[in-house]
Amino acid sequence: MKIAIIGAGISGFLCAYRLSSEFQISIFEKENYPGGLCSYACFDNMPIEKYNHFFSRQDKEIIRVINELGLEGSLSWKKVRQASIIDGRFFDMSRPLSLFGLPGINIFEKMKLAAFLIKASIAGDGFVLNQQTARVWVEGNCTKNVFERYFKPLMEFKFQNYNDVSAAYLWARIKEGKQNEIGVLCGGMGVLLDGLMEKIREKGAKIILGKTIKRIERTAKNKWLLHDNKSFMEFDCVLCCVSLKETMQLCSEEVKNILNIPDADYLNAGSYILKLKRPLRQGYWLFLNQSECGLPNVIIDTSPLSGNNIVYCPVYLRAKNITEKDRENIFNNCMSALKNINRDFDQTWVEKKMFCQDTSVEPVLTNEFIEQVFSGGGRVGGLYIPEAMYERHLLKTVNTQAVRSKLVFERIMERNSG
16 A cells, blocks of 8 residues: 655654555655754754754653664653742742742642642543633632733743633643653754654655645545646555644645634744853753743753753744744843843853744644544545544644554554455
């Protein structure tokens, strides 16, 4: 059976890794390089991830793949600390009892917040929460003040307009479990990408870079045609390992009508990568800056992990492209945030800087999106869209891609045996 995979990011590679032992695989990537959101850029004459990636102990499926590739020796676990800067004050948030030091929340609210976080962290599946928004969920279990002081800054950082974001999203974020220990690949995600590519090619899969697919359509014989600018290719199955938004733009009208997937807001992402001349603040890797509504509100310092004074300043814009003016504002807000973290900081600390950005990096998880897509959505035989497959942790992480690639493999094997 001939299978086409559109997108040579981590999702496409994981699907190809599972399928290439059984089927004839061709991977098409519009860029001239593989990796997608896990790809690298040249920064200060060295390759560096455009967006930093870490693992938690709960990421069991991707850890299994790492071990299968013989890369377990490259995965190391680090005890880490995180901090919040609230109203200009620095709070170590590395321990559960840190909650009781938060300002602006009385002791009764702190106890309710602690109970809420414990209950959410042990819940098995967030799908049952998709009938309420994150705000309603928090305020119903804690108080409005707890939401305003503790959750609102982070929701604004990620979504700006957060009032329609599902409680299931916030549950998944609480469950993620990267508070005190994270896993990092020595050499970064490129080690995993290279390992996957080597195995995929060993099994005969083709990776075709710089190939833009313009349209996909189903034939009367339930085959699939992939059209580029000049010709078309026929396949038995197609995996669209790109965003659901891009997938819908590729599909013929007939396929769109069958899928009947609603339009969704997507987040565009950007990240300033800064090389500093000196450490930002010893011992901490994650800073949540809640002193202003401006962006960024999150600073990720990789020096406790790598020894290099490399800082990521991520930003998300909902349904809006990042303009030059946005970049200027992001950088200025970043400088303010770094000053809040270390009062001695000034711009002369910045030795090198680079800005990376990508569009449609992940859908906004509203209740409507979860209900119509993850609960089943439309399906067309032979077309598989990993992003539209339900995975109980919901977040778009590397582990989620590994779980969904497994689901794709199981469905194709079932279809082939039938």
